[in-house]
Amino acid sequence: MDVPEDQRARRLFGGGAMAPGNLAASPFRVDRDRIVSSPHFARLGGVTQVISPGGSGLLVHNRLTHSLKVAQVARAITERLTADPRYRDLLGKLGGCDADVVEAAALAHDLGHPPFGHLGERILDTVARQRFSLPDGFEGNAQSYRIVTSTEIRGETIGLDLTAAVRAAMLKYPWTRHTYPQPHVRFLDPPPRGASPPPGDPTRGSAKFGAYVTELNDLRQAREPFRGRLADWQQTVEASVMDTADDIAYAIHDVEDFHRVGVLQQGSVATELMAWQRDADELRALPDATVDATARRPGRSVEQLRRTLRRKDSWIACDDAFRAAVEHVRLELVDGLLAAPFDGSIEAEQGVARFSARWTRRLIDAIEVRPDPPVRSGHVLLGQAQWHEVQVLKFVHHRFVLARPDLALHQRGQARSIELLVEALHDWLVDPEETARLPRRIHDLVELSEAEMAGLVDDPATLGLITRPTRAELTAMARGRAIIDFVASLTDGQAVALLDALSGRSRQLWTDSFVL
Ligand SMILES: Nc1ccn([C@H]2C[C@H](O)[C@@H](COP(=O)(O)OP(=O)(O)OP(=O)(O)O)O2)c(=O)n1
Numbered sequence: 001m002d003v004p005e006d007q008r009a010r011r012l013f014g015g016g017a018m019a020p021g022n023l024a025a026s027p028f029r030v031d032r033d034r035i036v037s038s039p040h041f042a043r044l045g046g047v048t049q050v051i052s053p054g055g056s057g058l059l060v061h062n063r064l065t066h067s068l069k070v071a072q073v074a075r076a077i078t079e080r081l082t083a084d085p086r087y088r089d090l091l092g093k094l095g096g097c098d099a100d101v102v103e104a105a106a107l108a109h110d111l112g113h114p115p116f117g118h119l120g121e122r123i124l125d126t127v128a129r130q131r132f133s134l135p136d137g138f139e140g141n142a143q144s145y146r147i148v149t150s151t152e153i154r155g156e157t158i159g160l161d162l163t164a165a166v167r168a169a170m171l172k173y174p175w176t177r178h179t180y181p182q183p184h185v186r187f188l189d190p191p192p193r194g195a196s197p198p199p200g201d202p203t204r205g206s207a208k209f210g211a212y213v214t215e216l217n218d219l220r221q222a223r224e225p226f227r228g229r230l231a232d233w234q235q236t237v238e239a240s241v242m243d244t245a246d247d248i249a250y251a252i253h254d255v256e257d258f259h260r261v262g263v264l265q266q267g268s269v270a271t272e273l274m275a276w277q278r279d280a281d282e283l284r285a286l287p288d289a290t291v292d293a294t295a296r297r298p299g300r301s302v303e304q305l306r307r308t309l310r311r312k313d314s315w316i317a318c319d320d321a322f323r324a325a326v327e328h329v330r331l332e333l334v335d336g337l338l339a340a341p342f343d344g345s346i347e348a349e350q351g352v353a354r355f356s357a358r359w360t361r362r363l364i365d366a367i368e369v370r371p372d373p374p375v376r377s378g379h380v381l382l383g384q385a386q387w388h389e390v391q392v393l394k395f396v397h398h399r400f401v402l403a404r405p406d407l408a409l410h411q412r413g414q415a416r417s418i419e420l421l422v423e424a425l426h427d428w429l430v431d432p433e434e435t436a437r438l439p440r441r442i443h444d445l446v447e448l449s450e451a452e453m454a455g456l457v458d459d460p461a462t463l464g465l466i467t468r469p470t471r472a473e474l475t476a477m478a479r480g481r482a483i484i485d486f487v488a489s490l491t492d493g494q495a496v497a498l499l500d501a502l503s504g505r506s507r508q509l510w511t512d513s514f515v516l
Pocket residue numbers: 049050051117118119140141172208246247250254402
């Protein structure tokens with residue numbers, strides 16, 4: 001039985017009605033148009049995917065070009081699945097799969113990524129929890145959801161007033177950090193992907209989550225059309241398509257990007273993969289502690305990956321498939337993409353384009369829909385061989401790009417900049433002499449957070465608190481959330497320029513690098 005279209009198309013404020021500014025006929029296409037015309041979307045062009053867009057020219061992806069690729073892949077997956085007669089009834093039963101919904105969700109999925117990408121996310125989370133006593137901290141997915149439902153402005157309502165289906169499709173992790181749903185997902189055995197607390201800190205709630213408690217009612221309303229069809233913690237099919245498309249897109253383009261900038265070298269990748277292939281049987285016999293203690297020796301990191309996959313994803317991990325995936329990636333990378341250094345020639349560009357097209361096609365064609373997937377997977381997933389290949393591609397990127405000390409050095413500086421910026425903005429916000437000159441947007445964000453939190457004071461448990469907050473505590477938390485919202489909405493370049501200005505290092509006034 002299909003879900004009635006009008007339930008999926010229900011907007012938070014406007015029912016199913018079409019507004020005068022809507023140009024498209026489909027309500028989901030309207031959502032897509034609202035997202036792409038948002039300044040938060042344009043901002044993604046200045047936000048780090050892996051390294052800052054400014055320093056890399058046109059060579060590497062930023063969060064905008066990444067989001068466009070995710071949308072392209074997500075749409076292609078949807079078109080294949082909906083054209084496949086094997087899945088027609090199943091997709092309807094699970095709540096539907098619409099190409100405009102997945103495209104809109106894919107375009108919106110990274111709106112909340114702060115300056116400096118995942119690194120900024122980690123720093124803002126620590127600052128939010130420790131400095132501002134906000135139990136929800138900061139999370140990029142929850143911030144994306146907050147932008148479309150609260151902080152982005154459109155017409156008379158707050159947020160973009162998107163349809164339920166699109167908001168639900170944005171929820172890769174349809175739970176809050178600590179309390180929703182009950183019992184909380186982190187206590188399930190096994191917990192869904194992302195639901196466990198970060199290693200070493202069981203008090204921190206889920207490592208990943210889709211919404212802050214201030215957006216909980218909105219999350220509930222978005223999931224309403226799927227009630228009874230999906231477990232509370234399970235992604236909608238459309239969210240699952242978007243999540244899979246995200247994985248496919250960055251697994252491929254991260255490798256491409258670092259080949260282009262000359263960081264991913266054929267020799268080092270070949271040594272690691274081939275040492276594992278040569279010594280696989282011997283390595284398998286070693287205790288974990290020995291492998292970990294000698295992780296820098298060739299082949300050991302691949303062995304660590306094999307063990308991690310078996311431990312965390314035993315529902316799909318398989319030694320034969322792993323061995324085949326290492327061989328396939330070796331062939332494609334060592335004998336293919338990385339065989340000649342990238343020199344900007346037409347031939348080199350064609351090599352990258354061929355690699356990208358072949359892999360995208362191979363992975364999209366391997367997508368399946370399962371009626372009853374394992375807890376760590378969504379309903380939409382890659383076949384076993386291709387799932388292992390994606391893990392190996394991501395491994396190459398982690399081992400030979402993300403683990404580089406020069407990148408770490410750079411990121412330590414960026415982390416410090418974010419901490420200093422938050423502190424400097426907060427000092428400004430609480431300076432009584434400066435109230436009249438504080439940027440209007442910060443005042444507005446404080447008022448918004450204060451109103452949202454005031455609505456929850458009688459329910460301290462939902463706020464993640466033990467007792468009802470005092471007025472002063474509430475104001476302090478609202479100010480903290482406002483600063484976090486403000487910083488998260490900057491590009492990398494704006495964050496740097498703003499910190500320079502607040503530290504007295506900038507000699508420029510009335511430039512266009514940020515609008516206050
Ligand atoms: N420590 C890390 C981890 C990831 N990345 C990069 C690699 C990918 O390009 C991208 C992956 O992160 P996403 O936010 O796109 O997706 P995930 O699925 O990993 O996370 P989430 O589910 O929170 O979106 O970020 C990075 O630079 N540094």
